[in-house]
Amino acid sequence: MNRAAQLEQLRQCPRWDILIIGGGATGLGAALDAAGRGYKTLLAERADFGKGTSSRSTKLIHGGVRYLEQGNIKLVQGALRERWTLLRNAPDLARPIPFILPVYSQWKRWYYWLGLKIYDFLSGHLSLGHTRMLSPEQVIQHMPAVQRRGLKGGVMYYDGQFDDSGLCIALAHTAIQQGATVVNYVAAEGFLYENGRIVGATLRNQLASQETFAVQAAAVINATGVFADTLMQADNPRHQPVVRPSQGIHLVIDAELFPGQHAMLIPRTTDGRVLFAVPWMGKVVIGTTDVQVEAAVEEPVAHAEEIDFIIQNFNQYCNAQLRRQDVRAVFAGLRPLVRRQGVQNTAKLLRDHTTMVSDSGLITITGGKWTTYRQMAKEVVSKAAAQAQLPRRPCHTRHILLRRPDKEPSLYAEHGQPLHPRYAYTEADVLHAVHSEMAVQLEDILARRLRLLFLDQQAALEVAPRVARLMQRELGCTEDWVSEQITRFTNLAVGYSIAGEARSAASHD
Numbered sequence: 001m002n003r004a005a006q007l008e009q010l011r012q013c014p015r016w017d018i019l020i021i022g023g024g025a026t027g028l029g030a031a032l033d034a035a036g037r038g039y040k041t042l043l044a045e046r047a048d049f050g051k052g053t054s055s056r057s058t059k060l061i062h063g064g065v066r067y068l069e070q071g072n073i074k075l076v077q078g079a080l081r082e083r084w085t086l087l088r089n090a091p092d093l094a095r096p097i098p099f100i101l102p103v104y105s106q107w108k109r110w111y112y113w114l115g116l117k118i119y120d121f122l123s124g125h126l127s128l129g130h131t132r133m134l135s136p137e138q139v140i141q142h143m144p145a146v147q148r149r150g151l152k153g154g155v156m157y158y159d160g161q162f163d164d165s166g167l168c169i170a171l172a173h174t175a176i177q178q179g180a181t182v183v184n185y186v187a188a189e190g191f192l193y194e195n196g197r198i199v200g201a202t203l204r205n206q207l208a209s210q211e212t213f214a215v216q217a218a219a220v221i222n223a224t225g226v227f228a229d230t231l232m233q234a235d236n237p238r239h240q241p242v243v244r245p246s247q248g249i250h251l252v253i254d255a256e257l258f259p260g261q262h263a264m265l266i267p268r269t270t271d272g273r274v275l276f277a278v279p280w281m282g283k284v285v286i287g288t289t290d291v292q293v294e295a296a297v298e299e300p301v302a303h304a305e306e307i308d309f310i311i312q313n314f315n316q317y318c319n320a321q322l323r324r325q326d327v328r329a330v331f332a333g334l335r336p337l338v339r340r341q342g343v344q345n346t347a348k349l350l351r352d353h354t355t356m357v358s359d360s361g362l363i364t365i366t367g368g369k370w371t372t373y374r375q376m377a378k379e380v381v382s383k384a385a386a387q388a389q390l391p392r393r394p395c396h397t398r399h400i401l402l403r404r405p406d407k408e409p410s411l412y413a414e415h416g417q418p419l420h421p422r423y424a425y426t427e428a429d430v431l432h433a434v435h436s437e438m439a440v441q442l443e444d445i446l447a448r449r450l451r452l453l454f455l456d457q458q459a460a461l462e463v464a465p466r467v468a469r470l471m472q473r474e475l476g477c478t479e480d481w482v483s484e485q486i487t488r489f490t491n492l493a494v495g496y497s498i499a500g501e502a503r504s505a506a507s508h509d
């Protein structure tokens with residue numbers, strides 16, 4: 001993956017079959033799908049791949065136990081099928097993980113066992129392991145920090161887990177291998193029309209050159225997540241917003257505070273939702289919340305109330321009481337939920353996706369889940385191809401292996417110095433991300449190629465100057481660039497710290 005080469009392809013190609021705007025799960029999935037079918041495909045992401053919601057998920061590949069409780073069998077079944085496909089196609093990035101739901105009353109033990117048996121049954125022959133009941137002793141053995149007082153046992157079941165921003169890079173890389181042009185830091189600013197129909201878009205390089213491109217495309221897909229309305233309004237100033245952003249946050253703590261290989265599902269929080277505590281990359285990720293926010297922002301920040309909510313609910317199920325100072329990092333993301341008439345509470349809005357076609361032909365896809373990105377991509381590419389009267393071709397993504405670019409052994413032999421004494425990341429990882437994974441800003445490395453900002457905000461700040469210097473050497477940047485990157489990253493990192501409470505009041509509904 002080389003950004004200069006991708007930009008050159010963008011300059012050289014006079015006309016594309018499909019232009020995709022937005023480089024999160026949905027857009028990258030669509031780029032891979034379209035390129036895999038042989039369409040001439042361009043994807044433009046205005047920031048970095050996965051900068052939006054797609055790096056801020058709970059990192060679960062799941063049918064959604066909660067949606068089962070809501071009776072949405074079709075959504076659950078479709079997602080369970082996709083769970084299996086993703087685990088098979090991205091073996092380096094995704095794995096099955098056992099969950100335990102601890103229970104404190106006998107009848108609930110049966111209730112949850114039955115529910116999770118149905119969940120397992122719905123996955124049919126694609127099951128990852130059988131749901132079973134556990135005694136209190138077995139729960140404690142697997143999950144030593146669980147609240148023991150009143151524990152009646154537990155239910156064990158299986159789901160999938162993955163590295164979300166890692167999968168974004170794997171999708172971008174694989175799409176490029178399939179013939180797509182995929183570029184980060186290029187924003188769509190407006191559309192090109194002929195006789196009232198969209199025939200392309202104007203794009204601008206967001207980095208130093210600010211170069212603009214007038215791109216012709218037979219079909220244009222808007223896959224900008226919570227920002228979908230902005231492009232729909234650019235296309236039609238009378239457009240009424242369809243996306244309702246809902247914020248969810250996660251706290252990250254050291255694994256010693258909640259040891260074990262099993263994730264915990266807390267079945268009912270004080271606001272009637274579920275909460276997960278999941279081992280991930282040597283830490284434990286706890287989340288999430290569901291808070292309606294008025295406007296979509298690129299860098300959402302956790303509210304103080306959301307942090308308290310997670311700590312309180314987690315502590316009810318945990319022997320060792322978590323304190324605010326135990327939190328190594330906080331991250332917030334926005335769900336692109338689709339508005340429904342008469343539904344105010346975002347927790348009640350369906351996690352299903354929606355595809356819309358405007359009068360001018362702009363195709364917008366939003367909503368959904370990471371787990372179902374492939375299915376969403378298949379649907380939107382078929383729609384785009386039909387609308388643009390491109391030759392009809394079948395989707396191949398069910399069988400395309402997803403991998404990040406290979407690591408050069410020589411790089412790892414020569415630059416094995418660790419970046420931080422507590423973490424396994426090395427200088428070679430930084431160089432690899434610059435050479436082969438299109439990392440161009442300090443944040444790209446520390447937040448999404450390596451996950452240090454999401455794992456340990458303080459450690460990320462400590463290594464930032466060294467990483468910026470390594471990048472400067474590789475990219476040939478100036479001294480000013482180094483200090484500007486460090487300042488920008490330091491400001492960004494405030495929002496990932498428990499202390500960074502420039503946090504406004506939340507409206508839990």
Ligand SMILES: Cc1cc2nc3c(=O)[nH]c(=O)nc-3n(C[C@H](O)[C@H](O)[C@H](O)COP(=O)(O)OP(=O)(O)OC[C@H]3O[C@@H](n4cnc5c(N)ncnc54)[C@H](O)[C@@H]3O)c2cc1C
Nearest residue numbers: 022024025026046052053054057058060188225248370371
């Ligand atoms: C808290 C939380 C937890 C979640 N947990 C899970 C989970 O465990 N499992 C699961 O399956 N799903 C989960 N999800 C849902 C999942 O993360 C989202 O459905 C998915 O990431 C949405 O991807 P997207 O590509 O539609 O949006 P995004 O990832 O937001 O991508 C949109 C992209 O468009 C870009 N963009 C915007 N405007 C422009 C423009 N003008 N030009 C170019 N680019 C532009 C943005 O920079 C952004 O990168 C979770 C979501 C949240 C918020």
